[in-house]
Amino acid sequence: MSTDFDLYDYLLIGHGLAGALLARELRGRGYRVLVYDEPRPDTASRVAAGLMNPVAGKRFALTWRALDTLPYAVAYYRNLEQELEADFLVETPILKVFGSAQEQQQMVARAATEPWAGFVAAIDTAPIEQAGLLAPYGGAWLRGGGYVRVAELLAALAQQGRAEGWLREETFQWEALVSGAADVSYAPGQVRARQVVCCQGAAALQCPYFAWLPLTPNQGEVLNVEVPGLTATQALNRGAYVVPDGPGRFRVGATYRWPPFEPAGSAEGEAELTARLTGLTPLPYQVLGLRRGVRPAVRDRRPLLGHHPALPWLSICGGFGSKGVSLAPRLAALLADHLGGQSELWPEVDVARYNKLYLADLLENKPPARAFG
Structure with missing residues (x-):
């Protein structure tokens, strides 16, 4: 050569x-x-909103290898911030809002065996009184995560x-x-x-x-919205995540679509995500845009x-x-x-x-x- x-x-x-x-x-x-x-x-x-969520899914399961990966990731991003002299990581509570009394009971039952290795800080079974938030069945407060501005x-x-x-x-x-x-x-x-x-x-x-x-491509859509009055002191999760993205602004996601993908200009993703958003807040909102990305999904x-x-x-x-x-x-x-x-x-x-x-x-x-x- x-x-x-x-x-x-x-x-x-x-x-x-x-x-x-x-x-x-x-x-x-x-x-x-x-x-x-x-x-x-x-x-x-x-496209990703960069959420790091230690407990996910309908079964409220600790994410795979959470103890091996989440604390490591937080320390890693902090070191990277110092190296690049910039801010990327926001460590914030994640409020997993219960969608029903049954969901609440499932979470309480699982708490008896303490399967979350300290990532669940508290479980509220009473309605959560917070401006702009719909949480009549309470929710679980998660710690050890946050989001990264990827x-x-x-x-x-x-x-x-x-x-x-x-x-x-x-x-x-x-x-x-x-x-x-x-x-x-x-x-x-x-x-x-x-x-x-x-x-x-x-x-x-x-x-x-x-x-x-x-390896299969999987399309995810993320909605950028403005919701005046909705608190940004935590990320929200209930069938969708709502991640702060600046004063009064949030990212709502994400959809999961297998091929064939939704074409550019399709309103289906926006409709799905706005429906999830209105399940979390009664506040009026303005859609600022929607982005689509393709994930690499493995069997x-x-x-x-x-x-x-x-x-x-x-x-x-x-x-x-x-x-x-x-x-x-x-x-x-x-x-x-x-x-x-x-x-x-x-x-x-x-x-x-x-x-x-x-x-x-x-x-x-x-x-x-x-x-x-």
């Missing part, structure tokens, strides 16, 4: 939250890293990447990669790398090397990390779904250590759990890539 090519330890494809934090982890370990990213307005990271965080890291030269904002062409004995070359960029990591989120479906993974709802089963120079970091803000800091560090030979991956996230699908694709001679949208 040409000696005129610049040599990197890691070539990362994608600068959403997963790719951005993995790049930071690898650079922090002294590796030479180059990131390719095609900025898109519909990526999950750029778009601002990524913009600050991208600015750093452009200034320091480790980020190239252009389309990456997978078909232009050529593997050699010790590294791979990418002629359009005049670069070589010892390792390549796919961090493209749902766009990983278009990577010909990972088309066999059970077993666990991220995908680790080496390709047949290509030793290739890895993946993705499949975070709607939990990227909570999971990405800890898992980026875990993968960086793993790539450096310093740790094993958690079995639940190791891409090797799907190697049988890769072998099945080889036997069936399936097409090399899939599109989404």
Whole structure:
């Protein structure tokens, strides 16, 4: 291969939250890293409201590996704020509003076994009297979470990447990669790398090397609204989240849609989200806009990390779904250590759990890539 090519330890494809934090982890370990990213307005990271919720779902279950990931994420984002001299993380209570007496009773019953490891601060069974809030059955106050302004965080890291030269904002062409004995070359960029990591989120479906993974695009819609008089001292959750986004402004989300997706201009998402908002507040509101993003959803709802089963120079970091803000800091560090030979991956996230699908694709001679949208 040409000696005129610049040599990197890691070539990362994608600068959403997963790719951005993995790049930071690898650079922090002294590796030479180059990131390719095609900025898109519909990526999950750029649309997400960034909520970190320790207890979720109708079963009021503690989120997966909450003790391993949430405290780590809070400390991580605080350190990142200091490094970039900016504010991204808002640690705030989350009020999970009960939608019925039955829901309230289920939460109280579960409290008897204390399954939440301290993340539930209190349970109110009486109506919560708070200006602008509809909570006749009370609610549960959650702590240890909050929300991250993900778009601002990524913009600050991208600015750093452009200034320091480790980020190239252009389309990456997978078909232009050529593997050699010790590294791979990418002629359009005049670069070589010892390792390549796919961090493209749902766009990983278009990577010909990972088309066999059970990764499905899932569209989420987030509504930006103005609700004068609604308190911003906590985030709200009841079938939807309501996250503060400036004085009198909030983000309401999110929908979950499988392909085919709602087309641009469709009012269905707005109608669904405004209905959820009016279930939480009687106050008048103004819709400021709606954004759609595409999440990378995995069959077993666990991220995908680790080496390709047949290509030793290739890895993946993705499949975070709607939990990227909570999971990405800890898992980026875990993968960086793993790539450096310093740790094993958690079995639940190791891409090797799907190697049988890769072998099945080889036997069936399936097409090399899939599109989404």
